[in-house]
Amino acid sequence: MLLSGADILVKTLIEQGCDTVFGYPGGQILNVYDSLYTHQNEINHILTAHEQGAAHAADGYARTTGKVGVVISTSGPGATNLVTGIATAYLDSIPMVAICGNVPTTQIGSDSFQEIDITGVTLPITKHNYFVSSVEQLADTIREAFRLAKSGRPGPVLIDVPKDVQIAKCEYEPKAVVEKETPCAAKEIRIEEAAEYINSAERPYIYFGGGLITAEAQEEMLALAERIDAPVGCSLMGLSAIPTAHPRFLGMQGMHGHYASSMAMHNADLIVALGVRFNDRVTGNRAKFATKAKIIHIDTDGSELGKTVNAACGLRGDLKLTLEKLIPMLKDKSRSEWTEKVNNFRKEEEEYLDNREVLTPRIAICTLNGFLGENTAVCTDVGQHQMWSAQNLVFRTPRRFVSSGGLGTMGFGLGAAIGAAYGTKERSVLITGDGSFGMCLNELATAVTYNIPIVVMIMNNGVLGMVRQWQTLFYDKHYSNSILDRKTDFAALARAFGADGEAVSTPEELEKALEKAFAHSGPYVIDCRIDKDEFVLPMLPPGGSMDDIIVKLEVE
Amino acid sequence: MNRYNLAVLVHNQFGVLNRLTSMFRRRQFNISALTASETESGEYSRITFSFDGEDENKQQLINQLYKLPDVCSIKELTRENSVSCELMMIKMKNDSAVRGDIYAAAEAFGAETIDYSRDSFVLRLIGDSTKMDDFIMLMRDFTILEICRTGTASLEKGSGTLRQAITL
Numbered sequence: 023m024l025l026s027g028a029d030i031l032v033k034t035l036i037e038q039g040c041d042t043v044f045g046y047p048g049g050q051i052l053n054v055y056d057s058l059y060t061h062q063n064e065i066n067h068i069l070t071a072h073e074q075g076a077a078h079a080a081d082g083y084a085r086t087t088g089k090v091g092v093v094i095s096t097s098g099p100g101a102t103n104l105v106t107g108i109a110t111a112y113l114d115s116i117p118m119v120a121i122c123g124n125v126p127t128t129q130i131g132s133d134s135f136q137e138i139d140i141t142g143v144t145l146p147i148t149k150h151n152y153f154v155s156s157v158e159q160l161a162d163t164i165r166e167a168f169r170l171a172k173s174g175r176p177g178p179v180l181i182d183v184p185k186d187v188q189i190a191k192c193e194y195e196p197k198a199v200v201e202k203e204t205p206c207a208a209k210e211i212r213i214e215e216a217a218e219y220i221n222s223a224e225r226p227y228i229y230f231g232g233g234l235i236t237a238e239a240q241e242e243m244l245a246l247a248e249r250i251d252a253p254v255g256c257s258l259m260g261l262s263a264i265p266t267a268h269p270r271f272l273g274m275q276g277m278h279g280h281y282a283s284s285m286a287m288h289n290a291d292l293i294v295a296l297g298v299r300f301n302d303r304v305t306g307n308r309a310k311f312a313t314k315a316k317i318i319h320i321d322t323d324g325s326e327l328g329k330t331v332n333a334a335c336g337l338r339g340d341l342k343l344t345l346e347k348l349i350p351m352l353k354d355k356s357r358s359e360w361t362e363k364v365n366n367f368r369k370e371e372e373e374y375l376d377n378r379e380v381l382t383p384r385i386a387i388c389t390l391n392g393f394l395g396e397n398t399a400v401c402t403d404v405g406q407h408q409m410w411s412a413q414n415l416v417f418r419t420p421r422r423f424v425s426s427g428g429l430g431t432m433g434f435g436l437g438a439a440i441g442a443a444y445g446t447k448e449r450s451v452l453i454t455g456d457g458s459f460g461m462c463l464n465e466l467a468t469a470v471t472y473n474i475p476i477v478v479m480i481m482n483n484g485v486l487g488m489v490r491q492w493q494t495l496f497y498d499k500h501y502s503n504s505i506l507d508r509k510t511d512f513a514a515l516a517r518a519f520g521a522d523g524e525a526v527s528t529p530e531e532l533e534k535a536l537e538k539a540f541a542h543s544g545p546y547v548i549d550c551r552i553d554k555d556e557f558v559l560p561m562l563p564p565g566g567s568m569d570d571i572i573v574k575l576e577v578e
Numbered sequence: 579m580n581r582y583n584l585a586v587l588v589h590n591q592f593g594v595l596n597r598l599t600s601m602f603r604r605r606q607f608n609i610s611a612l613t614a615s616e617t618e619s620g621e622y623s624r625i626t627f628s629f630d631g632e633d634e635n636k637q638q639l640i641n642q643l644y645k646l647p648d649v650c651s652i653k654e655l656t657r658e659n660s661v662s663c664e665l666m667m668i669k670m671k672n673d674s675a676v677r678g679d680i681y682a683a684a685e686a687f688g689a690e691t692i693d694y695s696r697d698s699f700v701l702r703l704i705g706d707s708t709k710m711d712d713f714i715m716l717m718r719d720f721t722i723l724e725i726c727r728t729g730t731a732s733l734e735k736g737s738g739t740l741r742q743a744i745t746l
Contacts, residue, residue, distance in 0.1 A: 141593070145600045150647045153592075170647060325641035328634060 027157040028053035028188040031121065032061050034164040037196050040092050042066045042083060042444050044076040048096025049136060051123030053188035068444065068472060070437065071464040073100050077107020078437025078462075081116050085424045085438070086399050086445030088236075090117040090171045097124045098136030101182075102143065106431055108178045109147040113428025114259060115232060117176035119167050120144075126186035127155055141182050149177035157190040165200045173203040175323040176236060205237075207347050208320065208339030216294075216318045216335045217351035223292035223316070225360045226252040229275070232259030232427070233297015233321055234341060235420055240264050242345035243296060249349055251356045253364045255283035257298050258412055262423035266416045272364070276304040277562045278409040281374060281573060282367035284560070287312055288568040289363065295319045296341050300330045301428070310567030320344055374560070374573045383407065383481055385529050386550050387414040390451065390479060393536050399424055399442035400451045403435035403458030406487035409558040411453045422446075433461030439476045440468055449475035449540065456482040456506060463515070469545040470520040477539040478523070478547040480512055483554040491557055495572075496564075516547035523547030581610070582629045582636045583655045583662065583732055587740040589648040590616065590623045597646055598625060607631070607639050611664075611707075611729035622650065624740065626732050628707075651743040655732040662732035666703045666710045671721035672696060683716045698723055706730075 025033065031054055035043065045067060047055040058067050070076040073095045080091030091111075095104050101122040111118045125134040141151045150170055152163050160183065167179040207213070220226060228247050234240060234256075240263055247254050247270050255275045256263065264271060273280035275287050287293060293315045298304070305311040308331060319326070319333035320341055327336030337344055376384050387410055394400065400415055401424040402408040408425055417423060424442050426434040436459070439452040459480050469476050481487075489504040516523035523546055526532045532550060539546035560573045588594045595614050602609050612627040629639060636654075643649050655662065670680055672695065684691070684701050687709065693700035703713055707730055714725065734740075 142596075145597065146604045149645075323645070325638060325645060327641075329638060 023194055024191050025194045026053065026057070026189060026191050027160050027183065028057040029060070030157065030161050030192070030194045031164065031183065031188065032057040032065065033194060033196070034161045035092060036061065036064050037199070038090075038165065038168045039199050040065065040090065042068065043092040043094055044068045044070055044079040044083070044441065045094030046070060046073045046076055046096070046100060048100045048123065050097040050125055050185045051094060051100070051188075053185065054094065054121070054123065054183070067094075068440070068468070070440070070468045072462070073103035074107050074433070075437035075440070075462055075465040075468060077104045077120065078110065078434050079441035079444075080118055080120075081107060081111045081434075082399075082401060082424050082438030082441025083445040084111070084116050084118055084441070086421050086442045088421065090119055090168055091441065092119050092121070094121045095123070096136065097122060097140070098138045100136075101138055101140040105143060105147070106433075107437070108144055108180065110426050110429045110431045110434055111178040112147045112149075114426065115175050115177055115236065117171040118178035119164070119171055120178060120180040122180065122182050123188070124182050124184045127184045128186065130184065140180065144180045147178070148180050151180040151182070153182045154184070154187050157187050157192045160187060161194060161197075165197065169200040169202060175233070205322070205340030205343055207343035208337035210347070212335060212337045213344060213348050214351065216320075216337060217348060219292060219316055219318055219335055220250060220294065221353050223250075224357065225290045225363075226250050226292045226294060227286050227290035227315070228252050228254045228294045228296065229256065229287060229298060230254070230260045230263060230296040231257040231298030234260055235263045237297060237322065237341035239296070239342035239345055240420065242342055242349065244268070244270070246294065246345055246349055246352070249352050249354055251361065252294070253286050255279070255287060257301070257304055258425060258427040260298070261412055261415075261425075262417035263420050265418050272368070274412050277306065277564075278413065278558045278560065280413065281371040281560050281571070282364065284562070284568060284571070285367040285370075286364050287315070290315045293317045295333070297321055299326045302330075305331065306562045307565045307567050310569070376559075379529070381527055381529055381532060381550065381552060383410040383552055383556050384414055386479065386481065386532060386552065387411055387453070389529060389532050390453070390536060391416045393540050394451070395448070397446055397448055398422065398451060399439075399446050400453060401425065401435045401439040401442055402452070403454040404430045404432045405455045405458055406491065406556070406558050407453050407455045407458070407481040410481070432458040436462050436465040436469070436478070439478075440465060440474055443474045443476060449477065451477045451479065453479050453481065455487060456480055456484065456508070456510070456512075457486045459512070460506075460508070460510070466516065466519040466521055466545060466547075473544045475543060476545040477536070478545060480547065480549050481552055482512065482549050483552050483556065484508075485554045487554070487556070488558070490554065494555070512547055512549040516545070521545040521547060523549065525549040525551060527551040579630050579632065582631070583660070583730060584627060584629060584640070584652060585655050585732055585740055586625045586627075586643060586652050587617070587622050587650045587744065588625060589650065590621055591648055594623060594648045595625065597648060598643070601642055601646065605642060607635070611727070613729040613731055619741070622741070626655075626730060628730060651740050653734060653740055653743060655734060660732045660734050662706060662730045663704055664707050664710055664730045665728045666713070667692070667700055667726045668703070668714070668717060668722060669698055669700045669724040670717065671723055672698050673721065676720050680717070680720055683713070687713050689713065
């Protein structure tokens, strides 16, 4: 059938299984919005307060569903407002398709009103991007973008669609949902090599990241752990992949990881790394990182192998398929000595736990745990609250921890929580700080408009806590520009937006507030007053190793 | 540090060179020469470049290149498996006192004069990069006005082609 570019764009999105998009209209994307109006029974558009919020929402939707998140914006400032959101998705390998309008092809390159070279701008933060110069290419470009976004190591893809391409007409034929590239197992010889290393190891540690969630290889990973009797830890991006309560699970490792998990990794003689990229927040000083361990690194992206750490054996391949082949080659082992050592690390960790009975960050998050359903997505912003969340949240279902790990985007959380609520079709939770929340709180308006149930828990300490922590430890307590000292009343602010909320300063008050929040129909903001000198512990100082770990701290 | 020559076959798309060089810049790969040209097929362009670094950097570079959807195939071209050459034009000051010395060197290197005027002349030299470097070293004793080099063009020896190596 003969259709306009705008209709083709919307129809192709629908054809590719997209039922929810996030975005913001503007001059150069008006035709697409006109088409969204026509097709509103088939595709749901969520209007955010800012394009950045829309991008984070598409990201939160993608993280919780595993589907491709879609965001739409106009040209120029609309497109540049997406940049932080796209970069966030890129650094965390989240499948996303961003669609921008642009000025007509006849005006491209002339610095027209709201013209920006967005394909140029997003070149380093997308898997790939497209400038669509004719309507005939449009449908196939969108299909190709979906295929790329979800194939291999997922990531964002941007499509720039000039206005005249949206207006021009051509024939449209619906096609099937594009398949992702067929995943392959790693090379047989590499798998055999890996098996040899694993079979001769005495203290193995399995370490997984976001790649495990993407590959849905949890079952295989746990089978591997059983087979070789190994403890299991993860990176920030790996959280929620397996139930927190799993007996083999030691939690996140790294700069602010669980003591037992980091110690097990440090003392292991073999690390089986699955879908991780050994970021600096994970390794600390690479020269001193896990010096006793040989690393078996399996990742679908070959460029991660040997990028930051030297693996004894690097396997490029799909995690699930590779593990399926690897496991039968492994000897069934039990290692009482290593298990005992790991259990001792756990005991030590227990001893270091903060057991004060005031409203500590840990108590706040543990109280929240009691309210989380099996399917509740918990989103965070970035900073101390993010680390407290990563350390203390209890998950039962994969894809329920939504946090900006790679880019560390303050302001990510509220948009993401909106996307997560649509993705899970139920109430979502945002744990944030007063600094992060201040960055993108405008999206409260969106949550109110669409009556999206989001429990917002602000860990309000009146300071930029993580910055303050570093300034305390490494900058002679020069609290340069990290004291917010704002007079914002977050509960009143929530009411001004049409939401509701309250401030709490004891565990009992928090418990009651959470009861109210989880029964509330729309967004509910809990302003959780905590001390400004709460620290995230343990902490590996930047550039340090496990020998430098700080587990307890007395602040004068 | 070693020098590696890599030939990359890419989709002949608008902006494809930008995609490659953007990645080189972003990841701080040290590219010392680069040539891009159309090929036997309108569908593809060929980009040949020299890269200075260690073997693991080269491997990382290749892995990163393969992640670009426009990259179709990559081959490392070595002295053993390939033939390569470069073209250089060098503009010298025309000074009667040293003209004879310059021309003696030019003759020894097989350089041709392609422009001649009262104040200057241009020599053209074709060959491998070391030959160019050596010739420039010699010319530094005189007054070089301008140099232009194309970068290395390389082809695999024998009947193998980059297109045969397309795996994606």
